[in-house]
Amino acid sequence: MSDETAGQSGSSAPVGADAVLTPGVLTLAATPIGNPLDATVRLTRALREADLIAAEDTRRLKRLATALGIRLDATTVSYHEHNEEQRTDRLLRAAAEGQRVLIVTDAGMPVVSDPGFRAVRAALETGCPVDVLPGPSAPVTALAHTGIAPDRFAFEGFLPRRPGQRTAALQRIAADDRTLIFFESPRRTALTLAAMREAFGADRSAAVCRELTKTHQEIKRGTLAELTDWAEAHEVLGEVVIVVEGAGPEDAAAHAAAQAADPMDLLRELVADGTRLKDAAKQVAAQVPGVRSRDLYEQALAEKH
Numbered sequence: 001m002s003d004e005t006a007g008q009s010g011s012s013a014p015v016g017a018d019a020v021l022t023p024g025v026l027t028l029a030a031t032p033i034g035n036p037l038d039a040t041v042r043l044t045r046a047l048r049e050a051d052l053i054a055a056e057d058t059r060r061l062k063r064l065a066t067a068l069g070i071r072l073d074a075t076t077v078s079y080h081e082h083n084e085e086q087r088t089d090r091l092l093r094a095a096a097e098g099q100r101v102l103i104v105t106d107a108g109m110p111v112v113s114d115p116g117f118r119a120v121r122a123a124l125e126t127g128c129p130v131d132v133l134p135g136p137s138a139p140v141t142a143l144a145h146t147g148i149a150p151d152r153f154a155f156e157g158f159l160p161r162r163p164g165q166r167t168a169a170l171q172r173i174a175a176d177d178r179t180l181i182f183f184e185s186p187r188r189t190a191l192t193l194a195a196m197r198e199a200f201g202a203d204r205s206a207a208v209c210r211e212l213t214k215t216h217q218e219i220k221r222g223t224l225a226e227l228t229d230w231a232e233a234h235e236v237l238g239e240v241v242i243v244v245e246g247a248g249p250e251d252a253a254a255h256a257a258a259q260a261a262d263p264m265d266l267l268r269e270l271v272a273d274g275t276r277l278k279d280a281a282k283q284v285a286a287q288v289p290g291v292r293s294r295d296l297y298e299q300a301l302a303e304k305h
Contacts (some may be wrong), residue, residue: 020045021100022131026091026123028116029102030109030135033239034213036067042133043104044068051099054079054091056106056115079103079115088119095128107239108138113157113183139181142209142241145219149246153179159192164273166192168266168283170199177246184240186210190231196244197224205245211238263288267296277301 020042021027029046032038047053047065053074055061065072079087095101103110103119109132110116123130139155156173159182160166173180184192189208196206202225210218216238220230224244263284270280277300278293285293 019049020133021049021102022129023098023100024095025100025129025131026095026119027100027102027131027133028110028120029104029133030137031064031104031107032213033107033136033138033141034211034217036064038136038213039064039068040133040135043135044070046102046133047072047074047104049100050074050102052077052091052094052101054087054101054103054119056080056104060106061104074102079119081115084115084118088122091119092122092126092128095123108136109134112137112139112155136213138183138212138239138241141212142207142243143179143181145209145212146207146221146243148179148205148207148243150179152177152246153181155181158183158185159195161188162273162275163191163195164266164270164275164280165283166195167199167269170195171266172286174199175247175251177248179246180244182242182244184242186236186238186240189236189240189242190228192242193224193228193231196242197228200224200244200247201251204247204251207243208236209241209243210236212241214238263291263296264299267300271300 027046029043030040031043047068047070051074053061053072053076055076056079058076058078061076062072077087077090079091091101091103103116105114105116108114111120120130122128143150143153154173154176159169182192193206193208196204202223204224206222206224206227208220208227208231210216210220220227222230267280267284270283271277275283278297281293281296281300284296285291
């Protein structure tokens with residue numbers, strides 16, 4: 001299937017004060033994270049008005065348009081992590097020519113763990129105006145569901161896939177007192193929860209939010225130990241957001257004690273995962289105060305002899 005389709009007659013929406021899209025402006029729009037009824041009026045109108053739509057998956061864009069009862073007259077092109085760099089130039093050229101250019105992803109806001117960041121940076125560097133149409137947000141929707149403190153939170157996106165790198169990333173934020181929000185693949189949810197249990201403590205409160213706004217939406221709340229047991233005993237399906245309570249004073253003290261133990265264990269785990277020794281030493285040194293990467297590197301070399 002081609003990743004590019006041209007509209008039959010081009011966009012015919014009028015340009016004026018009541019238009020959502022402005023010619024020559026690069027516009028990003030949030031799409032529903034599950035339920036098409038969450039589409040905003042501005043998104044619906046933008047899809048009708050656009051001359052060029054860059055979509056993470058053009059097939060999913062067409063399904064959304066069908067669900068919203070919209071005919072897409074715009075030219076649509078795929079825009080994802082594998083072609084984002086080369087396609088960005090085309091989007092900016094189209095905007096410079098006065099076209100109404102729209103970027104959407106499969107769900108939620110472009111840029112946030114999705115394509116769009118390169119386009120925004122390039123647009124700002126070249127003087128192309130940028131606009132954003134707000135809408136559904138999986139991290140904020142999940143946070144509102146959990147009952148975990150929402151006053152201060154940090155979105156961490158996807159954790160590294162390799163166990164050692166994932167452990168290092170979690171250790172770096174184990175003492176953070178803000179609520180932490182993560183995206184995760186359903187296939188790795190049990191492994192990630194187990195790693196969080198080790199890094200944050202078994203009693204830390206958390207929630208797994210699955211298939212938000214969809215028919216089979218599910219919110220599982222409990223401690224990291226309880227959620228790990230649940231995930232290991234059940235097949236986790238769908239798109240997953242994990243929300244974890246921030247560290248309390250006791251958590252921070254326990255983390256500090258763990259850091260003071262032996263950073264070589266973390267170094268060995270990173271190396272076992274395939275991280276180069278020098279890179280692993282730098283990662284551990286950045287995590288553990290008072291530890292130099294050179295000392296770790298030399299100690300590791302000494303252990304080999």
